Amino acid sequence: MVDRTGTPLVEMRDVSVSFGGIKAVDHVTVDLFPGEVVGLLGHNGAGKSTLIKCLSGAYKMDAGEIYIDGELVDIQNPRDARAQNIETIYQTLALADNLDAASNLFLGRELVTPLGFVNDAQMEAETRKIMGRLNSNFKKFKDPVKALSGGQRQSVAIARAVYFNARILIMDEPTAALGPQETQMVAELINQLKEQGIGIFLIEHDVHSVMDLCDRASVMKNGQLVGTVNVDEVTDEDILSMIILGKNPEAATA
Amino acid sequence: MADASASGASTGRKNILKTLEFDTRLLGMVGAFILVCIVFNILTDGRFLTPRNVFNLTIQTVSVAIMATGMVFVIVTRQIDLSVGSLLATCSAIMAMTQTQILPSMGIDYGSGLIAPVAIIVGLVSGGLIGAFHGWLVGYLTIPAFIVTLGGLLVWRNVAWYLTNGQTIGPLDDNFQLLGGIGGTMGETGSWIFGAIAVVAAAYAIWQARRARIAHEFPVKPIWAEFVLMALSAALILGFIATLNAYDVPSRVLARSFEARGEVMPEGFTQGYGIPFSVLLLIAVAVIMTLVARRTRLGRYIFATGGNPDAAELSGINTRMLTVKVFAIMGVLCALAGLVASARLSFHSNDIGTLDELRVIAAAVIGGTALAGGIGTIYGAILGALIMQSLQSGMAMVGVDAPFQNIVVGGVLVLAVLIDIIYRKRTGDA
Ligand SMILES: Nc1ncnc2c1ncn2[C@@H]1O[C@H](COP(=O)(O)OP(=O)(O)OP(=O)(O)O)[C@@H](O)[C@H]1O
Numbered sequence A: 001m002v003d004r005t006g007t008p009l010v011e012m013r014d015v016s017v018s019f020g021g022i023k024a025v026d027h028v029t030v031d032l033f034p035g036e037v038v039g040l041l042g043h044n045g046a047g048k049s050t051l052i053k054c055l056s057g058a059y060k061m062d063a064g065e066i067y068i069d070g071e072l073v074d075i076q077n078p079r080d081a082r083a084q085n086i087e088t089i090y091q092t093l094a095l096a097d098n099l100d101a102a103s104n105l106f107l108g109r110e111l112v113t114p115l116g117f118v119n120d121a122q123m124e125a126e127t128r129k130i131m132g133r134l135n136s137n138f139k140k141f142k143d144p145v146k147a148l149s150g151g152q153r154q155s156v157a158i159a160r161a162v163y164f165n166a167r168i169l170i171m172d173e174p175t176a177a178l179g180p181q182e183t184q185m186v187a188e189l190i191n192q193l194k195e196q197g198i199g200i201f202l203i204e205h206d207v208h209s210v211m212d213l214c215d216r217a218s219v220m221k222n223g224q225l226v227g228t229v230n231v232d233e234v235t236d237e238d239i240l241s242m243i244i245l246g247k248n249p250e251a252a253t254a
Numbered sequence B: 001m002a003d004a005s006a007s008g009a010s011t012g013r014k015n016i017l018k019t020l021e022f023d024t025r026l027l028g029m030v031g032a033f034i035l036v037c038i039v040f041n042i043l044t045d046g047r048f049l050t051p052r053n054v055f056n057l058t059i060q061t062v063s064v065a066i067m068a069t070g071m072v073f074v075i076v077t078r079q080i081d082l083s084v085g086s087l088l089a090t091c092s093a094i095m096a097m098t099q100t101q102i103l104p105s106m107g108i109d110y111g112s113g114l115i116a117p118v119a120i121i122v123g124l125v126s127g128g129l130i131g132a133f134h135g136w137l138v139g140y141l142t143i144p145a146f147i148v149t150l151g152g153l154l155v156w157r158n159v160a161w162y163l164t165n166g167q168t169i170g171p172l173d174d175n176f177q178l179l180g181g182i183g184g185t186m187g188e189t190g191s192w193i194f195g196a197i198a199v200v201a202a203a204y205a206i207w208q209a210r211r212a213r214i215a216h217e218f219p220v221k222p223i224w225a226e227f228v229l230m231a232l233s234a235a236l237i238l239g240f241i242a243t244l245n246a247y248d249v250p251s252r253v254l255a256r257s258f259e260a261r262g263e264v265m266p267e268g269f270t271q272g273y274g275i276p277f278s279v280l281l282l283i284a285v286a287v288i289m290t291l292v293a294r295r296t297r298l299g300r301y302i303f304a305t306g307g308n309p310d311a312a313e314l315s316g317i318n319t320r321m322l323t324v325k326v327f328a329i330m331g332v333l334c335a336l337a338g339l340v341a342s343a344r345l346s347f348h349s350n351d352i353g354t355l356d357e358l359r360v361i362a363a364a365v366i367g368g369t370a371l372a373g374g375i376g377t378i379y380g381a382i383l384g385a386l387i388m389q390s391l392q393s394g395m396a397m398v399g400v401d402a403p404f405q406n407i408v409v410g411g412v413l414v415l416a417v418l419i420d421i422i423y424r425k426r427t428g429d430a
């Protein structure tokens, strides 16, 4: 059971983002505790990706505040987010197709030799190590990632997010392209990271996976937060009706 | 059946190339270059591949080749620079005015050793600043590079005109002219020493790469393949130097230099030109730019941004600042090219660098730089410049009319890109 008595690791308070006339995120408040997995659910276009992109520095909020360890932080760009040990697996993966797996994994944080040159050999060796843990079938270390399958690309994006000892991990549909075995490995990985006290926002459409992996689930509809529930206290049907009808189950609100 | 045996034979050949880990695209370009040379050599009854013509070809290529290395970075980041020819002219004008008017008016007289270095530094700084300004307009104000540099094409051509009042400025400082080509060469001994160092450096680089792979327990090529590579690079370097050394300084020029020293030239004395300093400069630029592209973070970010600008930004790369840096590098290289071009002429003229933007872009593209971004090599661009220059000089030697020369060069550009597209489709690395 996650201890939710202290200060949350992350609190996004009253966040709003609009694109032109569309309110993609409308006064949403979510929080996340250390060692907790919070599922974000909702129909396509509900605003899940937009919400977490404010935390990862990809978008700027129109209104709202982000607190980390109870302190107000100003995240203007992805560099600020990285400085807070926030790592993100984007739905679009955000890989440079022309570079190989190692270059993508270390992009923006290259290992360098004492002379300041990039150390490709060492980066490749590190990449081989982490990929051995994540997806042992992965062999294409020399090819540009555009030559990889969707699942292999996703593995690279996951490896990049977990390699750098994140404290806060954002996973936007991390298993969308993965086979059953690889999905299982990611599930195990999430449980391991949880043990280490990392907080994870997991965007996921599959209600069963959410019930398995998450401690709480926050549901969004049309940019607004429907509610947040403890997954132990609700059924699949409850969550589905939150997603589809936008209705909160009685009693179970966390 | 016939199919199977044919593919069997070609796999055998591919395996040798694979073992040597040759870049097939590079081989294709080298092949095209050799073909151009052989065809013109036949058409000109052997005049194309004389030491004298090879020497001239080399020094004519330098200025465009220097800029083409910078254009690779620009195009790889999905930008374009149409202003390089005009920027070259402005930098050339600034350097010419600095050495003939500004410095002398400050009491540094004609012939002073300070003139060339000061003029060159002023030129390089100007080029860098103008380039950075272009980059700022593109990166921070988000005006498309096509528009910024199209404007720059007009602006800088005419700024050059204003700086010099439309006059030809010369003669340029003697030391300055050393970088023009025939005005400054290393001589035979110096060239051989340089060649020896280059051969050792190439062998060392190949060996180091192997050791790094072994250290990380990665597969390596068979040892004979490494030696074949070393031998090939040595042959290439020494062959090039032997050719440049074989071009003799005319005996009256030699006699004059002996006279200047108060000596008498011995009977039958000859001396080859060797490597021109301008070519040395190009080699230095090529080595540094290749290092930047492959071994530095800046280079990694340039390629990442070209491959996927959003991913680069999300990885924490400041892509706006990167644009400024890329255009600033381009500006510095335009100034270097302006230095070489004006030193070769021995004066600054108004039309210097006219249409160079097209030659430079063509060189980069023929050299395999993809306009879609993310792909390109420095050596490819230099080879591209060499191929273009060979075509142009070859046709001039054969006596092809000037308009027809341009028609051919334009056609070759389009054809090269078509071949590249087909090649990428075949190998699947589009
Ligand atoms: N960059 C953008 N410009 C304009 N509109 C956008 C942009 N990004 C998202 N939107 C809009 O904001 C709304 C929320 O999009 P978002 O990507 O957050 O949805 P989502 O919940 O992640 O959906 P999915 O499950 O399909 O990934 C949508 O209506 C979308 O069209």
Ligand SMILES: [Mg+2]
Binding pocket: A048, A049, A050, A091, A172
């Ligand atoms: Mg989404």
